[in-house]
Amino acid sequence: MIFRTLTKESLPGFLDTVSGSYRLVVPEQKGRDTYAFRPYSGFHKVAMGFLRTVIPPKQFFFPPREGLFQFTTGAGIETATDEPPSSIIFGLHPCDLHGIDILDRVFSYGERDTFYWRRREKTGFIGLSCLPDKYCLCKSMHTDFIVDIYDLFLYTLDDVYMVSVRTALGDDLVRLRPDLFREPTAGEIAEYKDRIEEREAKFTRIMDITNLADLLTLEYKSDVWERFSQRCLFCGSCVMVCPTCQCFDVFDSTDPLTNTTVRWRRWDACMRKDYALVTGGHNFRGARPERFRFRYLHKEIGFAEMHGKPTCTGCGRCSETCPAGIDMVEVVRSIRE
Amino acid sequence: MSLVPQTATLVEKRYLDPQHSLFRFVFDDEGVRESFSFSPGQFVMLSIFGVGEAPISITSGPDEKGFVELCVRQAGRVTGALHALEENATVGLRGPYGNGYPVDVMEGGNLLIVAGGLGIAPLRSLIRYVLYRRDRFREVGIGYGARNPESVLFSGEMQNLVARTDIKCILSVDSVPEACRWDGHVGRVTEIIDRINMPIEGTSVAVCGPPVFYKFVLEKLLSLGYSKGSIYMSxxxxxxxxxxxxxxxxxxxxxxxxxxxxxxxxxxxxxxxxx
The missing domain is CATH 2.10.240 (Dihydroorotate dehydrogenase B (pyrk subunit); domain 3)
Incomplete structure (x- = not known):
């Protein structure tokens, strides 16, 4: 890892150059307070102050709906042969980079998921520092900074970005415009340190996750689950916007004219009523409190047992998105009480 | 590629009873056909193109090469479509998946197999595994319970097991309709566990059946003193x-x-x- 600085006036020129060699994806403003990752169409569209997009970056490796193969009598099974483009996603905050790290673990556990990795392997990441709002829980989840996954990371200072160059790909990007980067000065290093402290002070909300896996296990039969499941609409919004939820459903559709069947997979949500329903009619997780509880247990315990850490990245999307106003902090607090 | 099946041809469809048939598939690709291997208790994902995919236990034995057999109940969308297929139809198969029975742990000891109804499907694979290497096991007991004589799956094969002297196999049915011949036990499957009378020490037990069957069989096995760690469920x-x-x-x-x-x-x- 090496550090360089890039002046703020130089960033547009740098991104213009990157977009000439890679498919560049950046955060753009969509609605009044909503943002989305979109293909780069000029620096004026880049929402530098954005905090979170509605849909997390998982969509680029694990699309909401994707065709896996097609089958036609005679031709048999055919899979896509197109090469995904080399891509760079700009503007990833530490929580989203942690989310990608978690999906990497899921999609490489056991048999590698070729559909995820064919895109993931061709994507590089430029991280961007951020300041928390009232939904951010990264500090509580220990995902407020990151030391891997990214290729370049831009820390915003007054006049420049302090740029961490972590990988050879990051170095390749810097070398596209070596004229824009220089060694950090002692003053910039001091400013970088001050900014870390300033950011620390801005976290207003803390979710106490000490011994949370134990508490969730001990409170397995708590009426907290019943209480929250009364409010939950089971719409699955929290799952769709979650950077680490990766459940999917597999189904076929057949074109009646060509008789070609396409096998699809699409995002699924564990709180859906027939999620654990099997042929014959038995539902292993049919009741509302069970379905509500499962998501918390899987995030905090199940995944951690399998992959080594809990899956909540504290990005705040679920709390901001929930139409019933269910806030994870409130759920966890109720379990602790 | 993950999630993408291999095509296979339905070469034989053997009627077992109105709800169940045994389907024999041969992979279309010669390399896959040769290299496909599995352990008893593993399953495959079966695709009926245009309908979907479902997990199905493998019913044939791991030593029988060149084909895969699945014993399937006509119960849902995919299995319904499977039963409607004619021989020579193309399906998709991928796998094998899952851990399978720990045969390396079971070998060298006694083995008790207890099946209820369609629970025989994965256990038939284990039974075939044992028959191919009977000398690696000490005492072997098999108990199979069905609703009535007509619903005993693989009745010919099961009768052959009953006739063997190196395996203690007892079949049981809940009831026998009039005008139906039945030489086996009539009553609860838990009663034949007593009659098989396997040693408790050094015995692995493989159990598979519907939920209510599990409930009574597990209770019975625990009351006899089997360790929870020696009872395997699917x-x-x-x-x-x-x-x-x-x-x-x-x-x-x-x-x-x-x-x-x-x-x-x-x-x-x-x-x-x-x-």
Missing amino acids: LERRMECGLGKCGHCVVGHKYTCIEGPIFTYWDAINLPEIF
Whole structure:
């Protein structure tokens, strides 16, 4: 890892150059307070102050709906042969980079998921520092900074970005415009340190996750689950916007004219009523409190047992998105009480 | 590629009873046909193109090369479409998935197999495994319970097992309709466990059947003194991938498709949401 600085006036020129060699994806403003990752169409569209997009970056490796193969009598099974483009996603905050790290673990556990990795392997990441709002829980989840996954990371200072160059790909990007980067000065290093402290002070909300896996296990039969499941609409919004939820459903559709069947997979949500329903009619997780509880247990315990850490990245999307106003902090607090 | 099946041809469809048939498939690709191998208790994802995919236990034995047999009940969308297929139809198969029975642990000891109804499907694979290497096991007992003589699956094969002297196999039915001939036991499957009378020490027990069957058989086995760690169950869950990713088969904190479907009773009762 090496550090360089890039002046703020130089960033547009740098991104213009990157977009000439890679498919560049950046955060753009969509609605009044909503943002989305979109293909780069000029620096004026880049929402530098954005905090979170509605849909997390998982969509680029694990699309909401994707065709896996097609089958036609005679031709048999055919899979896509197109090469995904080399891509760079700009503007990833530490929580989203942690989310990608978690999906990497899921999609490489056991048999590698070729559909995820064919895109993931061709994507590089430029991280961007951020300041928390009232939904951010990264500090509580220990995902407020990151030391891997990214290729370049831009820390915003007054006049420049302090740029961490972590990988050879990051170095390749810097070398596209070596004229824009220089060694950090002692003053910039001091400013970088001050900014870390300033950011620390801005976290207003803390979710106490000490011994949370134990508490969730001990409170397995708590009426907290019943209480929250009364409010939950089971719409699955929290799952769709979650950077680490990766459940999917597999189904076929057949074109009646060509008789070609396409096998699809699409995002699924564990709180859906027939999620654990099997042929014959038995539902292993049919009741509302069970379905509500499962998501918390899987995030905090199940995944951690399998992959080594809990899956909540504290990005705040679920709390901001929930139409019933269910806030994870409130759920966890109720379990602790 | 993950999630993409191999095409296979339905070469034989053997009628077992109005609800169940045994389907024999041969992979179309010669290389896959030769290299496909599995352990008893593992399953495949079966595709009926245009309808969908479902997890099905392998019913043939691992020593029988060149084909895969699945014993399937006509119950849902995919299995309904499978039963409607004619011989020579093309399906998709991928796998094998799951852990299978721990045959390396079972070998050298006694083995008690207890099946109820369609639970015989994965256990037939284990039985065939044992028949191919009978000398590696000490005492072998098999108990198979069905509703009535007509619903005994693989009745010819089962009768052959009953006739063997190196295996103590007893068949049991809940009731015998009038004008139906039946030489086996009539009553509860738990009663034939007593009659098979296997030693408790050094015995592995493989159990598979419907939920109510598990309830009574497990109670019985525990009352006889079998350790929860020596009883192996095969769990059923909804599955969409078989690879520990789609999430549907999670029971408690474990993926049935990779850490199961075979769990010891001890592991299973420590999973929340087991039944």
